[in-house]
Amino acid sequence: MTHAPDMADYIIAPDPMSPRLTRAVVGTDQFGNATEISVVEERPLTIYLNSREIVTAMTIGDYPEYLALGFLLNQGMITAADDVMGVDYDEELEVVVVRTAIETNHEEKLKKKTRTSGCAVGTVFGDMMDGLQGVMLPKLQVRSSDLYALAHKINRTPSLYLEAGAIHGTVLCQADKPLIYMEDVGRHNAVDKIAGWMFQARESGDNKIMYTTGRLTSEMVIKCAAMGIPVLASRSGFTAWGVEIAQQVGLTLIGRMRGQRFVCLSGEDRLVRDVDPASIPEEGRKHGRKGGGRG
Template identity: 45%
Template sequence: MDTLYHQKRPLMSDEGLAAAVEAVAVDEYGDIRNGHVAAERALTLYLDKQELVTLMTLGTRPEMLVLGWLRNQRLVEDIEQIKAIQVDWETDSVAITTYQGVQGLKEKMARKTVTTGCGQGTVFGDLMDDLDKIELPRRSIRQSEIYRLLHTLNEHNQVYQRAGAVHGCALCSEEQIHLFIEDVGRHNAVDAIAGHMWLEGTDGSDKLFYTTGRLTSEMVIKVAQMGIPILLSRSGITQMGLELAKKVGVTLIARAKGRHFLVYNGAEQISFDAVPEVRPRSTGSRHASQSKSR
């Protein structure tokens, strides 16, 4: 069964806001243009009345964002520890209440790593904590499946198409998109999806995660913590992102756009069933089968 509901779910507000707001600009001809810009709002998190951090967000899924942030920061181990998450846009804050407090909160917050996430994401505690405990399943994927997903995902970038200035992330399986979220930073979008998965008890072992942003160490760690074995991006990767993907077993597919992609880790999990007929000329490329035989 893919989804198991928790017996004790947090009491949560429902305070999602519009992702884009109207704005007026003047174009290169001096003409006035009416359009939209991506919203950006500050949301300060308070855990049991203690201030934690201020996140910059579109504000479309604030409760899921907060829930996923708590999980990915490893501040709360069990969702049933959380009593309530209440967002208040009049004060630009969210009150998180637990039943018995969070053990070692000061120590966890004392250690932090500023990541390469948009707007400089921050990971509290040791970035590499518990990575050795993660065991991801091996999941194969067809090349044709990647192409169909990319085509479908292009239709979901609603805020980007309307206002730009956002990143999108999606939870997928085979050719189905279960959840697509856009935010001002990719780390916010992945946290919101993580929050939704945590709340609903969604299994990530048969899923694929897509992001428009680059594949950094933070992105690989978060996807691994969500139990998702395949990470797909239209952007590039970082060295540490690649090293961690190899360490935890995440299949890493980057520069995925149109019919082009680069598999940096886990190529043996890809079934090349839709190889393009015309190969672009390149002096630095060769078949994976050729490189193995040399």
Template identity: 45%
Template sequence: MPDIALSHARLPATTLVEVVDAFGDTREQAIAAERALTVYLNKREIVTLMSLGDDPEALVVGYLRNQGLLRSAEDLVAVQVDWDVEAAVVITRHLPADLEERLGTRTVTTGCGQGTVFGKLLDQTALTALPDTALAQSTLYALLNNLNSYNETYKSAGAVHGCALCQQAQVLDFVEDVGRHNAVDTLAGRQWLQEAESTSADIFYTTGRLTSEMVLKVAQMGISILVSRSGVTQKGVELAERFGVMLVARAKGKQFQAINAGQRLTLDAIPPRPPRARSSQHAMQLDKESAKDRLTAQEQTP
């Protein structure tokens, strides 16, 4: 390996966020980290990557290599990551002759399928204020039940994501695609083209993770409640708080984790708590007490 000045700026892949579960309990939940890292190649801004941040130098080098912006490891002089400014500076001995043709300012997200946002979309601040839509627990359960009859492609073939525009418990429009970003873009297009009666939608449902790009796209559609059967990322939570979006993650059956809900979530259908599994220590203590009681009973027997 050539002598390269590396920063070794590894960060934890998860972080903790406060959630309210189906029982109304507030607790901490581990979620995937999502961090922005803008890459500079010989002082030229190349791209902003969204990642966990647990191996940033390798991510940056691998991206530049696969984009054809690095010819070999021998060209590398330094890879320095500074999370305080969310930047990675890469110094090389040579640059490709067609660098200008290859470049375009863009953000590559953690999303599957399409998952690419061009331009400065994550910096956009001119969003219309979102409605303060409320959600009842019973309505959420009814919506999840109604959605079960819509994912036909997934049931028959798998390997797809589904997204839906909903008005409370009613499903207004549903789209499946190989990537969740393709599905959400299709729904947004249908709204503008008025191909669906979805202008009254106040809840967006997706089978995919609640990442920053998903939150941003839903906020741009004027919807303030985002529901998913999957988890949520750190940057997704940050943008949800910024734009006023309530996130409902891991929504399956009678379970869910609401984030940034405030007073908008009404817990009107709290399910019975499952019986707690006995810890091994507690079980051993009960066994000892039971054995002691049996011994005492035997001693008292004439």
């Protein structure tokens, strides 16, 4: 019997029933029969830093203020030390304006770019690696029992993925508790929303774990390190550069987490194997997913 997760752990959880995030579309199946499925909405969101237009991101449209703040933070355009005077969202214009007390040095040297919803985002402002110089993350120990518990809870949490598919999820966790669960058509958007929440909540990443459904690429590792989070785990696999950067900054990197199995390619010395994998049930191929696969 599958038990529902304890939703009390979550500060923010997905809202798969929100009518703004999906729509019903009628098509035909392999037999030619009419069928109706939920598909994820995709909207442009233009982010301004003070008076300068920075980027247009394709997003599902929830938590636009967190997305804007997190994107600017993770690209190094603003820092935790900056005095953010306001974050203003205009739903009709689909625009977020982030205002700082002192104009940063990024506005004039950036040109407008469009960030697509695909997995290969391709839009990176400046050299993100510059922000990692001298970074060494805290040596947080992570227990395998916590990883298994997180995967079990997160994979059974009601979500847009289970409702409609074509979506990525990223979850900020502490020990075995999932705290902030964000979804979006691009995995980087989901990470940026968490970064924005952490900035506004003044939440430290020192004792946190980031769990994501997406691949462990260089940009995912860089963003996690920039957020001060020492552990990054995923259902998916790795890229070589992502692994190299994780080793460089001391980030514990764990991928291919499915059922009893996972692989650790960085930070093995901080992984405490405190449970017999044979005691963990194998994961079913689906957890009630109704729609298409992940994007």
